[in-house]
Amino acid sequence: MSKPIVAVVGRPNVGKSTLFNDLAGQQISIVKDTPGVTRDRIYADVTWLDRSFTLIDTGGIEPETNDIILSQMREQAEIAIETADVIIFLTDVRQGLVDSDAKVADMLRRSHKPVILVVNKVDNFDKFMPDVYEFYNLGIGDPIPVSAVSKLGIGDMLDEVIKHFPEDSDGDEEDDRPKIAIVGKPNVGKSSIVNKLVGKNRVIVSDIAGTTRDAIDTTIKYNNKEYVFIDTAGLRRKNKIKEEIERYSIIRTVAAVERADIVIIVIDAIEGVTEQDAKIAGIAHERGKGIIVAVNKWDAIEKNDKTIYEYTNKIKDTLSFMPYAEILFISALTGQRLNKIYELIDEIIDSQNMRVPTGVLNEILTEAVAMQQPPSDKGKRLRIYYITQVSVKPPTFVMFVNDKQLTHFSYTRYIENKIREAFGFRGTSIRFINRERKEKD
Structure with a gap:
């Protein structure tokens, strides 16, 4: 919801x-x-x-x-x-x-x-x-x-x-089709991507302007599955100052991301990853969505055998706060690799809904702690008693610890990496909540 x-x-x-x-x-x-x-x-x-x-x-x-x-x-x-x-x-x-x-x-x-x-x-x-x-x-x-x-x-x-909020039982729940927001700066080719996807899989496009909002949702059927694409293009602002347009597009992005399961961040291959791209990606990451970085206009880049590798590293570097994001090099113009989008969406939806049994989680935790001791401060060491998964979309884990103050960001990330090594969780962020439990409990 x-x-x-x-x-x-x-x-x-x-x-x-x-x-x-x-x-x-x-x-x-x-x-x-x-x-x-x-x-x-x-x-x-x-x-x-x-x-x-x-x-x-x-x-x-x-x-x-x-x-x-x-x-x-x-x-x-x-x-x-x-x-x-x-x-x-x-x-x-x-x-x-x-x-x-x-x-x-x-x-x-x-x-x-x-x-x-x-x-x-x-x-x-x-x-x-x-x-x-x-x-x-x-x-x-x-x-x-x-x-x-x-x-x-x-x-x-x-x-x-x-x-005035819609009731939770608003019928939104029954609609379990994957919802994908296509976001990015103006003119990176967001609409062209949707148009190309629609053209390839000719289906009735439901251009009913969203009842509550202005973003137009397009339903596309592929391999007998339906996907809803939320397009945030439509920046109908001509003579506006750059900051205003940027603020406006960020507000629209927040609104679209809020409704989506997966966010495709479209980046212009010629321009590379910009600060605004990182800002937009940050919104999707904070909101715990599945993420695909689509590098568009890839056909316009002169390549050698190292281009993709170098480009990938550059993206991972700029978007280092979301190492789990899937990267896809596409061209809306030629349709190159566009169909890969569906495979990735399906995989990420599976990751977002994956539940890991508590027993298995705690085995991974025990092994991780044995390999690398938790941090300590002033002679007091962090103890993690227990870990369990409490929800999905995004997968959220609660760790019971002796002292929240000792849980260092980098150690949590280390545990996250161990869980990812075991289960993949491709393309989705993972959340951790630390709860304190006294030794006696």
Whole structure:
């Protein structure tokens, strides 16, 4: 089940980033070597009660003149409408209701998406409630008073947000066809790949624009199996500044990756792996998806017997945080190796759903520990009592240890490598959770 997406929209200085950081809180786990974690955090995972969702900050609006503010707000609202399941429309009780709020409210109302109207900076409910009621004039429902700074009213707001999430039994579960997102920078050939795959296996393409989002899902039948491809092309933005386009495409990427089982990251062979490719790959890695790196336009590269080898090493070097990713050299133009994609998808889906018996896991663990002692600190050594697999997609393992502080990233990776040696787990990330257990237990 993909996580719902919640977007925050609002004018400058209404407190969007305060609210964002407040909700993201300490739950943002920044893995040091993942480029997906950008300096300006665009998205974060949030859990409220037992529901998890992805929170997206649609971007800061720079105050210049009202016209510019309004056009940028429209843009923000468009992004939110396109990618989000629920929209938080943030306003400011101190500034009161302004003209651009009303215009954006009109857009949001026409979107037919659930909109939660939130009035920020209400530090004192008795004092400010009369001003909060003014926001009823927007005609998009009951305003919810909050103070992001004092963390007041946040729970009520979140209760309201999760009410609008689709129920888990949403019929999404029955659809067990593999979902594959094709992501990458603009102009690397994402759409050409889908078109070529469709052309080869002529099938009815269901071009129903996704009910909740704008990415177009294409169903392709191959060897009597159906695959759903989520294409993130469609960057319909012409004269926009590079940063804006980049932010916009990253938000779209997060939305597509969230819904996919496997992510194909398309890289331009001529250009090589860029920083933005690594950023996009980082998002898929953080989200624990299966990953294929497809190097497109491979027909345009002059080759000798070492080219593939050298190129592979270069990719593995730049994307060193995901050594498990499968690499495929293709050409959307000639169709070279495109059919290999299906084999890889099937293998990765198997890896993602693989369950390893606990007994076998603990044998591997015992052997690994005997070969390389766990780290110690100030005379205290890490002890791993037990390991068990708790879930799939991605395969997730819990290790019971004597002291979490001692579990070093590199040792966990060593254990991961041993498990991979035994079971492959091709093309999918593996998660480890450490739980402390006292010696006496």
